[in-house]
Amino acid sequence: MPIAIEGASPLPFGPYVAACLVVAETFLAARLPRHIPYPAASYGWDAWSQQHGNAPDTTAPDTCAGLDLTGTSLAGVGAVGTTWVQTLWAVPGLRGIVELVDDDREGVTKTNLNRCPLFGSMSLGKPKAQEAARISAVSSITWKPQLGRFQDSPGQPTLLISAVDTNRAREALQNQYVPRILSASTSDLRAEALRGGPPSVGACLRCHNPPEPLIADDTLRERAIAAGTETLDALANELAVERHVIEEALNRPACGEVGDRLLAALRRDHSAPEPRFAVGFTSAFAGTLLAAETIKLLLEAPMSADNPQHNNVTFQFLRPRSPINETRELGADPSCPACASTNPGSAVWHNRIQRL
Incomplete structure (x- = not known):
């Protein structure tokens, strides 16, 4: 379990990290009790140094009062x-x-x-x-x-x-x-x-993030037609045109200002990722x-003081003490x-x- 250390700092990062670790341990114990090796000792994670630690990084500030986030x-x-x-x-x-x-x-x-x-x-x-x-x-x-x-x-x-x-x-x-x-x-x-x-x-x-494949325009139009009158009315209202204009654009697609705006709206509404765990x-x-x-x-501090060139940090909960959980x-x-x-x-x- 993570260590809770009392201190004078009012910053929320340590408590939030500790709460996530505790909930994760509860989740894993309930859902995967036979497949997860339990930590042999206490563990923690320091959000200032972005590394494992059972005690706060002494170089971290106790307050950020006055820091301007404008921009x-x-x-x-x-x-x-x-x-x-x-x-x-x-x-x-x-x-x-x-x-x-x-x-x-x-x-x-x-x-x-x-x-x-x-x-x-x-x-x-x-x-x-x-x-x-x-x-x-x-x-x-x-x-x-x-x-x-x-x-x-x-x-x-x-x-x-x-x-x-x-x-x-x-x-x-x-x-x-x-x-x-x-x-x-x-x-x-x-x-x-x-x-x-x-x-x-x-x-x-x-x-390292190739874009997801686009849905074909014809498929988008077919989905809109199949969705029924409520969807068509909503599209007409959004584009500020009559519903018959929407129906014409869906059934007889052609280049035009309404058709372009309609496709943009359809693509937006069908761009959500597939449901996943x-x-x-x-x-x-x-x-x-x-x-x-x-x-x-904003304080001009590196992600990792030990490795100023590091720009990426990952943490996976299955094995929280794993060396995979580090900056790189x-x-x-x-x-x-x-x-x-x-x-x-x-x-x-x-x-x-x-x-x-």
Whole structure:
């Protein structure tokens, strides 16, 4: 079990990490009692040094009061993103303006309630970014929510926090070439955080993440027709046209402004990832690591003091004391088109980093 150490620091990272480890041990004991080797001794994880530890890193700050987050934008206010919001909300004295951007038109659903720590039953149906900002409003941080895609937002942040859950979304974020990029993601019982770049050296959001295949346009149209009149009415209302215009565009597709907007809406509504195994403690751990790296980056601290070039950290819960749980240097993907030296965007990214 993790060690609980009392101290004067009011920072939430240690308690949040400890809670995730305890819940994970409970989950594994209940679901996989015969397949998981139990730790022979106590263990812990330090979010400042991003490594195993049974005692806090003495170089870590006790307070972050006065640290300005202005220029930071969060893309994706789901399980990982809401934990990031809640963790920063719990850090005393942080200030500044932070954008929360999410384009999920359904808003908060019942499936979000078991993994998004901010949301409760009163949040159902409400836009995620707006609801997260409302719940976290009593804060020294000013939250600015937006319903839509990050790439369509008017702001020009200097730090992008990626908490999206598809590779296509990550590619779209990377193509904005924000100077500083942090990302967190989960897969089964594995959490990961990444500091993006520098261009062609460290991995970017697109590196090692091939985009999911696109659904054919004809398939999208067929699905919309099969969905029935309520779907057609909703599309007509969204595009501000009569329903017969939607029906004509679906049955006799042709180039045109309505047809293009219709396909964009259909692609957005069918771009969600396939349902997969997910548990709340993994997302909460990833969001906590992401929040810690946000603070560290703004304080100009490396991910790992022992290895300043390290830009990636992973933690899997099946064997928490495994040496796999560590920081490492994750290089750029040689086949990545987004940060290749031949891509003009890489030069833009590099120049923005230098100016910052």
